[in-house]
Amino acid sequence: MYLDYHAVLVFLITGAFMVCTPLVLGMLFRPKNPYKEKNLPYECAEDPIGDAQIRFDMRFYTTALIFVVFDAEIVLMFPWARVFQSAPSKGVALVAGLVFTTIVFFGLIYDWAKGDLDWVKSFQNKRRVQD
Amino acid sequence: MSLAVLTFADDPIFYLAANLAKIVVFTHIVLILSALSVLAERKVSAWMQDRLGPNRVGPGGILQPAADALKFFFKEDIVPGHVDKVLYILAPAIALMPALIVLAVIPYGPPLTVLGETIPMVIADLDIGILFVFAISSLGVYGIVLAGWASNSKYPMLGGVRASAQMISYEVMLGLSVVGIFMSTESLRLTDVITSQVDGTWFMFSQPIAFIIFVIAAFAETNRLPFDLPEAETELVAGYHTEYSSMKFAMFFIGEYTAMFVFSALVAVLFLGGWDIPFMSNADFEALGNWGTLLGFLSFFVKCLAFLFFYIWVRWTIPRFRFDQLMNLGWKVLMPIALVNVVLTGVVLGWLGS
Amino acid sequence: MEQLLFFLMAGGMVAATLATIFARNPVYSAIFMILSFAATAGLFVMLDAYLIAVVEVLVYAGAIMVLFLFVIMLINLRSDELEGLKVNPLMVIAAGTFLGLMSKAVSDLGPAVQSRANDLEGTPALVAETLFTEYAVPFEAVSLLLLAAILGTVVLARRSQDA
Numbered sequence: 001m002y003l004d005y006h007a008v009l010v011f012l013i014t015g016a017f018m019v020c021t022p023l024v025l026g027m028l029f030r031p032k033n034p035y036k037e038k039n040l041p042y043e044c045a046e047d048p049i050g051d052a053q054i055r056f057d058m059r060f061y062t063t064a065l066i067f068v069v070f071d072a073e074i075v076l077m078f079p080w081a082r083v084f085q086s087a088p089s090k091g092v093a094l095v096a097g098l099v100f101t102t103i104v105f106f107g108l109i110y111d112w113a114k115g116d117l118d119w120v121k122s123f124q125n126k127r128r129v130q131d
Numbered sequence: 132m133s134l135a136v137l138t139f140a141d142d143p144i145f146y147l148a149a150n151l152a153k154i155v156v157f158t159h160i161v162l163i164l165s166a167l168s169v170l171a172e173r174k175v176s177a178w179m180q181d182r183l184g185p186n187r188v189g190p191g192g193i194l195q196p197a198a199d200a201l202k203f204f205f206k207e208d209i210v211p212g213h214v215d216k217v218l219y220i221l222a223p224a225i226a227l228m229p230a231l232i233v234l235a236v237i238p239y240g241p242p243l244t245v246l247g248e249t250i251p252m253v254i255a256d257l258d259i260g261i262l263f264v265f266a267i268s269s270l271g272v273y274g275i276v277l278a279g280w281a282s283n284s285k286y287p288m289l290g291g292v293r294a295s296a297q298m299i300s301y302e303v304m305l306g307l308s309v310v311g312i313f314m315s316t317e318s319l320r321l322t323d324v325i326t327s328q329v330d331g332t333w334f335m336f337s338q339p340i341a342f343i344i345f346v347i348a349a350f351a352e353t354n355r356l357p358f359d360l361p362e363a364e365t366e367l368v369a370g371y372h373t374e375y376s377s378m379k380f381a382m383f384f385i386g387e388y389t390a391m392f393v394f395s396a397l398v399a400v401l402f403l404g405g406w407d408i409p410f411m412s413n414a415d416f417e418a419l420g421n422w423g424t425l426l427g428f429l430s431f432f433v434k435c436l437a438f439l440f441f442y443i444w445v446r447w448t449i450p451r452f453r454f455d456q457l458m459n460l461g462w463k464v465l466m467p468i469a470l471v472n473v474v475l476t477g478v479v480l481g482w483l484g485s
Numbered sequence: 486m487e488q489l490l491f492f493l494m495a496g497g498m499v500a501a502t503l504a505t506i507f508a509r510n511p512v513y514s515a516i517f518m519i520l521s522f523a524a525t526a527g528l529f530v531m532l533d534a535y536l537i538a539v540v541e542v543l544v545y546a547g548a549i550m551v552l553f554l555f556v557i558m559l560i561n562l563r564s565d566e567l568e569g570l571k572v573n574p575l576m577v578i579a580a581g582t583f584l585g586l587m588s589k590a591v592s593d594l595g596p597a598v599q600s601r602a603n604d605l606e607g608t609p610a611l612v613a614e615t616l617f618t619e620y621a622v623p624f625e626a627v628s629l630l631l632l633a634a635i636l637g638t639v640v641l642a643r644r645s646q647d648a
Contacts, residue, residue, distance in 0.1 A: 005530045007150050007255040008235050014154050015231040018162075019224045019382070026204045026378045034209065060296050061559050063458070064552040065638040067299040069631045071269075071548040074306035075540050076627070077473070078262055079613030081313040087617070090481035096617060096625070097477065101470060103628035107635030108466065116639050117462050119455035218512070259609055262539045269547030273519070276554060280512065292558075299551055319609050 062116055066108070073104045149250050154235075157254060161234055164432075165388035166196035168439050175443045200381070208377035211284075218281035223375065223382030226274025229267050230389040236260045237396045238322045240406045240428035241416045252424065253322060260321040261313065264397065265306055268352070271390065272298045275361065275371050278383070282374040290370025293454060294354060294361030300461045301351035301358075307469040308344035311476035312401055325405030329413050335402040340472040342402045344465050349394040351457070353387065355442055357449040358457055395438035399431060403438075406431045491531060498524035511557045515550055522546040536612045 080097050087093035111117050170185065170192065177184025185192035210219060240252040257263050272295050279291015312334050313319055316327045328334060335342045351358040362370030372383045399405055406416075406427030416423035452460070501521035508514040522545045529538035616624055 004255040004257055005535075007154075008232070008257075010150065011154050011235045011254055012232060014158070015228055016224075018158065019227050019231070022204070023220075023224070023378050023382070026208065029205050030377065031205075031207045033207065034212075058559070060292060061552075061555050062638060063296050063300060064555045066462075066635060067303060068544075068548045068552050069635050069638075070303045071306070072544055073628075073631060074265075074303065074310070075262070075544055076616075076624070077307070077310050078313060078319060079536065079609050079616060081310045082317060082319055082609045083613040083617060084314045084477065085317050085480060090477070093617070094474075094477040094481055096621060098474065099625055100628040101473070103625075104631050104635075105470065107632045108462070110636060111639055112463065114639055117458070119458040215510075215512075218516075257535070259535050259539050262536070262543060262609075266539045266543035266547060269543055270519075272547075272551060273516075273554075276551075277512075277516075280558060295551065295555075299548070 059119065062111075066111065069104065069107065073101065076100070145246070145248065149245070149248075150254070153250070153252075153254050157234060157239060158231065161389060161392055162385070164436075164439075165385055165392055166200070168388050168391065168443075169199070169384070170195050171439070172443050172446075175440065176447050179444075179447045203378050203381040206377040208379065211282075211374055213283045214374065215281040215283060218277050219374075220379070222274050222278035222281055223379040223386070224274075225277060226271065227382050227386035227389065229269075229271040229274070230386050230393055232267050233264050233393045234389075234396075236263050236321055237393070237400065238325055238405060239431055241424050243424045244421055251322065252428065256320065256322055258318070258320050261309065261319050261324075261401075264321075265302070268390075268393070269299075269302055271352075271386075274383075274386065278375070279371040282371070284374050286368045286373045287371045290361045290367045290373070293367075294371055297354070297358065297360060297454075297457060298352055300458060301348045304344055304461060304465045304469055305348040305352060307466070308341045308348065308472065309401060310469075310473045311338050311341050314473075314476050314480060321400050321405075325400060325407065326413055328404040329407040329411065329416070333402060333404040333407070338402070338472070338476070340468060340475075344469050344472070345402065346398065347460075347465065349398060350442070350445065351461070353390045353394055353442075355391065356446040357452050359451060360454055360457060391439060391442055392435065395435040395442070396431075398438050399434035403434045405434075487531070491528070494524050494527040494531065497521075498528065512554070515554050515557060518553070519546045519550050522550070536609050 077097070080093075080100075084090065084093050084097070108117075173195070174184040174192065185195040188194040188198045210216065235254040236257055238251070238253040238256070242249045242251045244250070275298070276291045276295040279287045279289075279294070282288070282291075312324065315337070316324050318324070318327075324334075331337075350356075354361050361367075362372070367373070372380055375383060408426060408430045416427060419426065498521050501517045501524060504517040505514045505521060508517055522541055526538040526541040526546070529535075529541060
């Protein structure tokens with residue numbers, strides 16, 4: 001069992017090697033002649049205006065937070081699934097899992113009801129915030 | 132697995148040699164298949180649009196991937212002046228590595244017997260197999276978000292941000308959809324999932340809801356049409372890899388196709404019975420010995436290729452989603468359905484068991 | 486071999502954590518933190534705690550750090566903006582207290598799991614069984630914690646949107 005992880009480690013090293021070799025090897029052959037226009041950000045031949053590392057929209061942050069919570073939930077669901085059938089009472093096991101997921105899902109439902117899951121905020125929603 | 136499996140303690144040199152051989156062979160098979168699937172993509176799309184497709188290099192264009200690879204080697208590798216150098220160079224490698232590492236836990240066929248030793252046809256048969264897959268593939272998002280950020284250019288930035296939001300959202304559905312499978316297999320090990328399907332029914336039939344959700348999520352995770360918003364060429368030029376050229380661009384490209392192969396393999400393992408052939412049982416495979424291994428191996432790759440074809444087929448059939456539609460589909464439709472599926476599985480299993 | 490691997494992992498972890506603190510660019514800090522989590526996962530594997538190792542990668546490296554990256558990019562502080570950041574005495578006190586508590590907790594644990602020899606295999610089945618028998622109530626309580634986290638998000642996001 002433990003040795004299987006050695007295999008993963010070996011695989012990781014081999015993988016890194018396989019990824020790096022073409023990158024490094026190619027450097028020997030490639031031409032290199034940069035000039036000013038080539039070094040500009042690609043914006044379909046328009047001169048770029050302003051910085052590109054803009055601030056993210058708030059919605060991405062909300063999505064990421066909900067994701068973290070559900071990721072944690074799923075991690076706990078897999079061990080539960082693993083022992084579900086060997087539980088002395090499957091009914092109790094099911095209820096235990098259900099209570100857990102339902103509570104977490106209340107969060108999703110709350111977000112949903114409050115409109116935080118709407119990617120395009122509707123006009124109505126905006127009005128509600130302004131009021 | 133009833134057979135005694137070769138371990139390090141039995142014969143260290145043989146064990147190491149076998150493992151290294153497996154790693155080299157499997158990664159090369161997959162990388163060559165990814166390269167060929169690029170060609171297949173162009174050929175199939177050409178057929179679907181009544182064109183010829185690439186047909187100049189080699190007979191029927193079969194050497195096109197090799198020509199592409201050579202070109203990637205000899206083209207100038209532009210590192211624009213406005214980028215964050217270190218992350219810009221690292222991002223392609225970060226994007227490709229997770230897809231490659233996941234290959235370590237995919238079972239390619241039934242165990243092989245060499246010189247009286249049993250060698251499992253999987254590089255690392257972990258008992259947390261599926262969680263390993265999710266853990267490593269969840270790291271794939273960094274390559275894309277960092278490529279977008281390090282490029283310091285508007286299109287890559289938008290593509291990277293979109294891609295990360297899309298990938299993390301669908302990762303949840305991916306995980307939740309397969310919980311039902313592991314409730315019935317009672318093991319998180321991928322080989323156990325297959326052996327339970329070889330003797331029983333494929334999960335495609337016993338877990339149809341999970342199958343549909345998993346397939347949709349797989350398309351979203353690999354940024355393929357109809358969910359290719361991160362690189363939507365009509366609006367974002369090429370998304371997160373707009374500023375990349377030469378071998379670095381190739382890394383993203385190979386990464387995408389390797390990820391496609393990984394998800395095809397996962398669909399095959401989780402839902403299509405892995406190396407199973409209809410009407411064959413585990414005992415049949417064992418009785419056939421190494422021929423059984425070969426048959427299983429072929430059957431597995433046929434399933435993978437069929438799903439890769441499905442990927443391409445869908446690409447030329449379904450138009451792109453809008454980003455809000457994508458998010459709504461994920462959080463408001465697939466998420467509740469996946470949960471209902473888990474509950475249904477629980478109820479059915481409890482009812483059958485008692 | 487075992488020793489060498491341990492020192493590689495532990496050394497990598499410490500180095501990555503130090504780099505997290507000293508990196509000038511917050512995005513690089515985040516990357517180093519991911520590395521540190523990966524090395525920690527390696528250490529867990531060496532302790533036979535496979536499930537914890539995979540959770541470390543899945544939840545910490547794969548999910549929480551995505552959130553961190555988002556936050557860094559959301560705020561998008563330039564390094565020159567960070568220059569002006571003064572060290573607040575409160576920060577020192579908070580950090581000191583935390584350090585004290587942690588060292589107390591660690592020393593109270595005593596010589597913990599020292600080797601893989603005590604056959605405490607952290608297989609999913611074993612962890613799950615303890616989780617759903619002995620620790621069933623705390624397990625359910627975790628869901629409340631997660632719920633609180635979601636509600637907190639919404640409230641925070643809402644407030645900053647109003648402002």
